[in-house]
Amino acid sequence: MYNFQDELRRALLKYALLPAILLALISLLLIVYSWHHYVLTGNYTARQGAAERIERMLVDSDEIMKQLENRINASALPLTGQVQDVEARAALYGVVYETVNQSSLPLEFYLTDAEGNLLLGSRRQLPLPLQDRNWGFMERLRQRQEPVAEFVRMGERQQDFVRGKALYKNNELQGYLLLAIAGENMLAQGQNPGIKLAVTDAYYNQAAAQGSVPVDGQGKLLPLVCGLNGGLAEVEQEVYYVTQSHLPYGVRVLAITPVRSLLVRYFMGGMLLLILLAVLLPVIFWSVQRESRLRAQTVEKLTSKAEMRELVSQFNPHFLFNTLENIKYMVKLNPAAAVKMVMALSALLRYSINNSVQQVRLADDLDYVHRYLEIQQYRFGKRLDFTEEIDSEVWEAEIPKLLFQPVLENAIKYGADKSGIKHVHLSISRQGENLQVAVCDKGPGFSPEALADWQKMLQMEENITEHTGLFNIHRRIQLLYGRDYGVSIREKAGQNCVTICLPYQRAKGE
Template sequence: MIGNTTINKLYREKLSRSLLLFAIIPTILVTGVFFQLFFMIINEISDRELTSQNKELSSFLSSEITSYKKEIQALQEDPRLSRVFQTDDVHNDIYKELYQVVTDHQLKSNFYIVDVEGSILLTNAYRDNTAQIYYDKYLTKVNKNQDKDITFYNEKDNHAADFTFLKMTAPIYDGNKVSGFIIFDLQSNQLRRFYENMNYTDIVITDPFGNQLFSSKRSLILDNGKIGVLSKKGYHTVSSSIVKDEFIVHSIRYEGLLQKGFFFGFLGLFVICGLMVIITRLFAISIARKKTKSIDTLLSTIQDVNEGRYKGYHQLEEEDEFETINYYLHDMILSKNLLLSENKEIHIRKTEAEIKQLQMQFNPHFLFNTLENIKFMIRMNPSSAEELLLKLSSILRYSIDNTDQDSPLKDDIKYIYDYLDIQKARFEERLNFSVEIPEELGTTPIPKLIMQPLVENAVKYGIDHVDHLLIKIKASRIGDKLVIMILDTGSGFSQSRLQEIRDLLHTTQNPSNHIGIYNVHRRIQLKYGRSYGVRVFSEENKGSLLLITIPYRKEE
């Protein structure tokens, strides 16, 4: 027997491994997967937000700039605009129209009407040196003979809170001559709402060549004025082209904090997992110590059983799961003893059945009468004598062969045919029989020779008291059961004898020397259970009916 110290150690190790394998590790895996999915979902939501914000900003800018272009083109077509340099009469009307253009847009702007020298005629901004700046930086670049196109400029050196991020300039023609310019300075203040309420999100607006027009953060722009984060790690960018690819809108999110959160989150998860493993180990040791007494009691019980000195059920001190094991161990021991008893009885019954079969196989009266009939027939009818010899040989061969415990129903019926044919040769017209076995039941396996003792009883005890004996054998399947009926028209049993037989079939011991019906019944019950067996029905001077019930089984 293994020592208690070894048992405790093994139990502690197994409990620790079980908790780790079936509780801690699955929990860690589920937590890790959940953690991963959580960050994937956050990242996906953030990406969708970024895409949505970029789409909204692009749509807003495209709509506003396109609308400004249409308004400028409409002003260029207004004949009053060329007169603004010649007379003051139209100044108020032109100012009102320009002011209305700005008012109608969400993206506000400063407008200017300047001549080719940069002198301001009309503006809604403060008058300072702005016109000269325009002249120096932009107006000198405009080809005075250009077509009526609108030119875009950017103020890349300005990063004030409300700076002009885009300048829209269009020439004012007097005939074919450029007499001045319409200028709209689009202000950046309306762009704030697209990034101020978005965590870790910035926007950059560039021309097709990557030159910055607007950026929400100076660090996103290189010294040469171009956007510098498109290829950097830790940034996610969504870009859209607008106004016939004149501009590109970039929505940029810094993912460094999210990645750091993911890293530190996993690091914290590993620390927690390590603590859980340590706690589980300590918990296993504590549980093992508490369960040691119960294990010792169970081991002692098993040792007593092995040594054949089991003293009966002994309740454990602690009412835990081991008490359930203790109870079922006691029940198993009792079942084991019962099974041993039944196996012993099965062996005894099998031995008795084999002895009885041998007795029947070599019954002197049966053999003597059969051989006498054969001797008589050899003189009178040699062919019939030969047939009887063959049947007798078949009976002896089948009954002596003990290699199989079961045999097909058709083989047992063949044995019964041969047996009854020999008996009919003896009793002639006094004995008749019929057998009805459906073809599909012929291969059904049954315990060997379970019909022979019952048929023999019908002949032996029935024919001496009647002038004519009829034996009917019929088999049928009822649900999952095979029922074999043996009916005879012999003298039958009295009610007292019938009750005596029925009482005998309900016992596990047979005090009489007659084991025919009882032995068949007990063999079936020991093999298949108490739901099966032999049932006896009889009426004195009218005959008997025996029903053999066994499980239906297909051919093996």
């Protein structure tokens, strides 16, 4: 059933729950935005920048290797002991140095003979892991004619990316050309200090890092971190968001963002929001319950006033005197009509004094109205011209008791035309989800000033005029169903019309 409690529930939804949901949604959006901006975007930008830089270094070193191979082969300088000749050595060094110097890469180069003896290089000696032709990188290079590129451990915590190529001439091994990039030079300086970067080989052995990354005692990234690409890992009371890029030659670039403090802030913010809602919602619920009680009391008061007014207006001495006088004459002139008037009056009394229900079927209230009109018809005879137009689907609608009889009473009292005929028309119809009751008469109508006063009165919270009937109906409907419903007054096609609008609802049990 539609009532003022429905309106209060809607008000609760509008002014309490919706703001709470909106506040929670805004908080969630802020969390999503900060996570996306500070974690996802920052992590991606740092990793992508490092990966692009390293990939360019790999491509450039490959190009330098090809240029050196071509220039050494084109120089016709033998990679043998003859290179110990000062002039030959200088010429060979010039070929290599010129090519390497043209690049901005932090390269170290080494040129050996077929036995692995250093002929030329950035250092006086080959790094120890590159000195043994029968082990590790040099063994793989000796066994293949294709270039070899991989990370080589140069010390306890140092790994260099080494690219090697066996040099052949007339299908005869001449020597080896090696290019090395120190792992520590693969990452640019000045990266976001809140994001840790790591460069590893295919087995996640750390070659370079910015910041302290979670590794084991051998310098290898922990398994929890290695297996993530866009996920969270908790390591030693810290939570990391990890992404990685896979580059050629087994090179891995990982961006590792510590997020524990951010997650703690999210949690604390969520708890504060819950505490705020836990404090505000009971206050709002209490306010709504209080307003509900006040409105219930007001509705009950207005309903009682409406019922008392109906009793007084219908059964005041003047009404009873006229009715009883009519019955007295009817007993002599038309006993059957007198009996009907007595029965109608009895039905009016029973219906009016029954206070057990406040909501009734429209059919029951219409039956009451018809008995009232029956008495008035005996009184006015042909001077009362009453017609009605009622949709068949509205008979079982639920309405407040004694809703529109006062409107009919006013129409009968003031609705006589110039010839003295009281033309009163009652129409009840369903308009979408609303029930519309209209009572029209052909009386002299309202002056513009009087109509404005009536409409102004209907907008008041409390009536200060002597016109209580329409105001009580209007106020009662608005308290029950909300401000979208009530009474309106207008002139239409020479008729004065009072329209009552309320929600359409079938009576319970129907």
